[in-house]
Amino acid sequence: MTFPNILAGIFEGFGVTATVTFYGMLYAVPFAFGAGILQHFTRGWARLAVTAVIEFWRSSPVIITLFVMYYTLPSFGLTLSGMTVGAMALGLNIGGYGSQAVRAALQSLDKGQVEAGLALGLRRWEVLGLVELPQAFTAMLPSFVNQFIQLVKGTALVSLITLTDMTFRAKELSQLSYDPVGTYTGLLVAYFIVCYPATILGRMLERRVSTPARGLHDL
């Protein structure tokens, strides 16, 4: 098999990789914002509970949550498809990290911003939506882009729960061609081809949201 052939074969799995990434984002983004904002707002026991949920997803290895959800949940009568399990396990793991970017960005804002919003008679959630989040977003963006790339790379694990993503295809190809060196080199190149544009896109986005007028905060 020639190298282009190997790449073409691997990219037959691109659809699955992209789909897991997409559904993963559907879990990751709401979880990151929901958990990060809750952690920002709550105190005491409520905060401890939110933190516990975040830490569970953040500190358990994805491979183990994947196996637990895919192989052991069915014995408790809950059978989820590989796609659902992959998207959830990866998405919530990445979302857990993302929540810390959200919380950190919200906490780094000057508290005078919230006070000014409240003093104008805005409700607390309006201050969050109109004043805090738009400013925090700029600060979150770099780590969001990083985490998106982590998610793309993380999808390689779903090949272990029978999904035919790029990594799964590479395993098949290497077995057929007896050329693991060529195939896995091809796989590396394939992930680079997928991830690098995301890095570039991220940098462009960062530049756009931090225009000079908005970036130079006197205070």
Added chain:
Amino acid sequence: MTETVIPAVSLQGVTKKYGTFQALTNVSLTVAKGERVVICGPSGSGKSTLIRCINQLERHDGGKIIVDGAEIGAHGTRLPELRREVGMVFQHFNLFPHLTVLRNCTLALTRARKMPRAKAEEIAHHYLARVRIPEQADKFPSQLSGGQQQRVAIARALCMNPQVILFDEPTSALDPEMIKEVLDVMIDLAQGQMTMICVTHEMGFARKVADRVVFMDRGEIVEAAPPEDFFNSPQNERTRLFLGQIL
């Protein structure tokens, strides 16, 4: 006679603690509509805490705070509605850096007062002209000088057409050459019969526009008198000591 007129702000025996630190002790103060009150005192005397209690950026622990006839914390009074009647200008301006000057001024009008954008912008332009920076409307706060930013903050507060405006050391974070432009705007406001409660160290301003000067020390109101009496014949020893240090 005076009992029938509702004061703009009335504080009755207000107390506030931070842990074991007594920030306010039994503070009572009534500010009539149209009155200009300057609050001064050494740092840590509770001046900022006092005015921050009026719009409840700090919660008081005891006593009553009544704004335009409605008691804060009483059944049926809602904080956001109340705060729309109480403007506030901060030491560090606290403009929203991600929004233009114009949007800083219209945000609460369109969101809290549900005013159409065009009407809100008309009002914002009016008050930006009043604080003498009509040409800066489309800039971002970071493109303005400190004095200009503080004037935008004053315009932002005025846009809500509040019953009273609280100033929390509005010139303390400014370079000396910018203090005057902000004070001039405040003097202009005072002459327009706006009810104002100003925490400031600008004694020239106090002499010029205040109806009453209140001196606070260690969380208490030590003395309150018209500027004439306050500066020329202070009654309390602590007031004399303070004035001796700053004048």
